[in-house]
Amino acid sequence: MVLAVDAGSGFLPLSSDALAQGMKELVLxxxxxxxxxxxxxxxxxxxYIKPIPIHAxxxxxxxxxxxxxxxxxxxxxxxxxxxxxVRGHYHGYNLDHPAGKILLFHAQGGLRLLDVDxxxxxxxxxxxxxxFKGGRYPLKECLLLKMHYSRHPERTISYRFEERPTGKTxxxxxxxxxxxxxxxxLRKHVAGADLVIxxxxxxxSTYEATTAGYGHGTPDWALRVAxxxxxxxxxxxxxxxxxxxxxVDAILEEGRRQAPTDIELFACADGDVFEV
Numbered sequence: 116m117v118l119a120v121d122a123g124s125g126f127l128p129l130s131s132d133a134l135a136q137g138m139k140e141l142v143l144x145x146x147x148x149x150x151x152x153x154x155x156x157x158x159x160x161x162x163y164i165k166p167i168p169i170h171a172x173x174x175x176x177x178x179x180x181x182x183x184x185x186x187x188x189x190x191x192x193x194x195x196x197x198x199x200x201v202r203g204h205y206h207g208y209n210l211d212h213p214a215g216k217i218l219l220f221h222a223q224g225g226l227r228l229l230d231v232d233x234x235x236x237x238x239x240x241x242x243x244x245x246x247f248k249g250g251r252y253p254l255k256e257c258l259l260l261k262m263h264y265s266r267h268p269e270r271t272i273s274y275r276f277e278e279r280p281t282g283k284t285x286x287x288x289x290x291x292x293x294x295x296x297x298x299x300x301l302r303k304h305v306a307g308a309d310l311v312i313x314x315x316x317x318x319x320s321t322y323e324a325t326t327a328g329y330g331h332g333t334p335d336w337a338l339r340v341a342x343x344x345x346x347x348x349x350x351x352x353x354x355x356x357x358x359x360x361x362x363v364d365a366i367l368e369e370g371r372r373q374a375p376t377d378i379e380l381f382a383c384a385d386g387d388v389f390e391v
Contacts, residue, residue, distance in 0.1 A: 116140045116220070118258075120274060120287055125385060126155030134160060138167065142226060144260075145173030146289055147271040148184045156185075157194055165204045170226065172218070174270040175211045182207030213262035213272050214300070220258040224249055255279050263304040265291040265314075267330040275304055283391040286346070288313040289353050292329070293322065293336040297343045305344035310391045312383060313337045315351035318366055334370030334380075341378055352383040 117133045119126065122143060133141070141161050146152060161167050171181035179187070185205060189198035198205075208228060210216055217234045219227045224247030237243055237254075244251040259277040264270060267290040276285040286308040305311060316331035331353060341349050351370070354363050367382045374380055 116142060116225070118142045118144070118220070120144045121146055121152040121289075122154075122156035122159070123152050124155050127159045128386075130159040130161050134164075141167055141169045142220075143169060143171040143173075143181070144272075144274055145171065145181055145184075146265075146273070146287075147174060147267065147269050148179065149269065149290075153184065153188065157189060157196075162201055162205065163196070165201070167204065169205045170208065171205060172208045172210055172228075174213065174264075174272050175209045176270040180207055180209035180211075210262065210272060213264065216262060218260035218262075219245055219247075219254075220260070221245070221247060221252045221256060224252040224257075261304065263300060265289070266294060267292065268328075271330075273304060275308070278391070284308045284310075285391050286311045286313075288340075290314055290330050291332050291336075293327075293332055297340060301340065302344050305340055305346055308344065308346045310348050310350065310389060311337075311341065311344075311346045312350040312352050312389075313340070314353040315366060315370065316353050316355050318369055334366060335373055337380075338370060338374055338378065342375065347377055348379045350381050350383045350387075350389065354382070 117138045119129060119141065156162055161169060173181040186198045188194065189196060191197065215231050217229045217231055219229060227245065227247050237245065239254065241255055243254040245254050245257060257279050259279060261275040263273045265273045265288060271290045273286065273288045273291065284307060286305050288305065288311060291314045314332045315334055315337050317326050317333050319333045319335055322333045337349055337351065341347070351367060363382050367380060370380045
């Protein structure tokens with residue numbers, strides 16, 4: 116099973132590499148449905164390979180979830196293949212209240228979507244067994260996903276990945292705009308993450324002058340979240356498409372000038388591989 120977050124332009128090379136390595140099943144976690152996060156879906160091979168099941172999870176807004184999004188963008192005259200052709204292996208799952216849900220993955224058990232209260236009743240101890248379609252498997256062998264709404268003009272989900280076999284945690288916090296204060300639920304969502312990939316699209320001066328309200332963040336906001344949550348490794352992502360390498364470097368340097376000595380900052384680039 117291959118797990119991917121969003122399907123922007125990077126989804127094409129990612130899915131091509133996954134197919135070359137023998138991908139049999141794909142799970143797509145959509146943060147939201149702005150075009151820069153879905154434009155790779157229709158040009159990547161998996162959507163047309165019917166033996167590969169695609170499980171697409173995402174937020175719901177104005178009645179639009181992962182399946183409705185596909186129906187909208189995959190129809191004439193905007194696309195030559197109608198969504199009806201591929202819906203047999205594309206399965207949409209609405210995350211209408213993402214903070215109340217937990218996604219579990221297990222190498223043998225597959226995937227399972229649970230309500231938080233159901234998960235809480237089962238417990239979180241080392242001997243807990245989790246129910247999957249094919250049986251029950253130890254929680255300590257699972258990848259656990261928790262979710263939180265980020266601050267963006269449309270409903271947008273941030274995903275927290277907890278790898279129980281290793282104890283490592285990764286948070287993907289894209290399309291997150293600055294706030295006056297750090298909500299308690301956001302602190303809990305990011306708390307203690309070994310790696311956070313966060314939206315840092317603008318310098319503080321650009322944000323103040325022209326881009327406040329666009330739904331994206333600045334280096335000082337990312338650092339405030341890191342300090343408050345106890346995270347120590349932050350990757351800047353969601354670069355402006357018009358930004359040169361020099362501009363991205365300047366944003367990174369702005370952050371490094373303000374960062375405590377125990378926090379590592381870096382800028383994400385196409386093809387980067389991160390070890391958590």
